[in-house]
Amino acid sequence: QVQLMESGGGLVKPGGSLRLSCTASGFSFSDYYMSWVRQAPGKGLEWVSSISFSGNTIYYADSVRGRFTISRDNTKNSLFLQMNSLRAEDTALYYCAKNEHFDNWGQGALVTVSS
Amino acid sequence: DVVMTQSPLSLPVTLGQPASISCRSSQSLVYSDGDTYLNWFQQRPGQSPRRLIYKVSNRDSGVPERFSGSGSDTDFTLKISRVEAEDVGVYYCMQGTHWPPTFGGGTKVEIK
Numbered sequence: 001q002v003q004l005m006e007s008g009g010g011l012v013k014p015g016g017s018l019r020l021s022c023t024a025s026g027f028s029f030s031d032y033y034m035s036w037v038r039q040a041p042g043k044g045l046e047w048v049s050s051i052s053f054s055g056n057t058i059y060y061a062d063s064v065r066g067r068f069t070i071s072r073d074n075t076k077n078s079l080f081l082q083m084n085s086l087r088a089e090d091t092a093l094y095y096c097a098k099n100e101h102f103d104n105w106g107q108g109a110l111v112t113v114s115s
Numbered sequence: 116d117v118v119m120t121q122s123p124l125s126l127p128v129t130l131g132q133p134a135s136i137s138c139r140s141s142q143s144l145v146y147s148d149g150d151t152y153l154n155w156f157q158q159r160p161g162q163s164p165r166r167l168i169y170k171v172s173n174r175d176s177g178v179p180e181r182f183s184g185s186g187s188d189t190d191f192t193l194k195i196s197r198v199e200a201e202d203v204g205v206y207y208c209m210q211g212t213h214w215p216p217t218f219g220g221g222t223k224v225e226i227k
Contacts, residue, residue, distance in 0.1 A: 045207055045218045061215055101154060101211045105163040
């Protein structure tokens, strides 16, 4: 069965950086777009970024463009999100999701941006 | 961006009774290939979201038959024929027709 496992979350100061990872199993990783979706505490779902099969096509939400970078390593069935210049409003649970229609989700990685 | 508007915000339901959630989009969700990329997600308390319905009315694997989706163009509905205790949670609609993908604000289903 499809499994997605995020890691790399933590507490970081405003302006700091963090790199999230997502390890996938149970499907042919390189055949699917992959995405990141976040959920601020007590709030709804917000799409963050998506990446195509080979990484040639990338989309970002306006709220993170220029600060976050999505990437993937198909040889390791892994998805990444490099987050720079973090702000308090980036505090959220970050989910890795399979494809651009989010048919499977990981358990999430908590990112807290606070001084 | 396409705005997704859900109603109601909160939905108290009696066990065994039906429930209905509305989702409206600010523009048509019919894609150039003829499909309509409107999905529904369930998020139980303390859990990750789970997709229930894709392309308006197709149930994902393992989703009980009591869940059904309908609608077209800009107006969509998720129905639960008979609510069970395990259905408590927040339900989100989401459009994948236009970039960026956008979610509705969520509807909290609770038992009366």
